Every structure is written in C-alpha cells, then in structure tokens.
Amino acid sequence: MAGIRQLLRPGRARTARHMEPYLKLVDEPERRGRLTGVLATHARSRTESR
DSSP states (O other): OOOOOOOOOHHHHHHHHHHHHHHHHHHHHTTTTSSSSHHHHHHHHHHHTT
C-alpha cells in the first residue's frame, strides 16, 4: 500500500510562468476543431482562480 509523504502546492510564480503556454495549448486545438468549446471553457476557467 502506498502513502502520502508530502503534499506539494505550486507557488504563484511557477504557476504564472506556465499560464501563457497552457492557454496556447487550449486555444490551438479549439481553433482546429479538435477541442469542444465546453472543454476549452472549462480549461480556461481553471486558470482564473489562480
């Protein structure tokens, strides 16, 4: 059985550093029709609370 030794929480600086590339990762498949609007909206909403 596995246990949790340490809980890691991302710092705001690290999260902010990856925000633009993440949003590009969402935008491009949506633009190409590979990602539905509902999923893209959900993915973007995950960035708003950070």
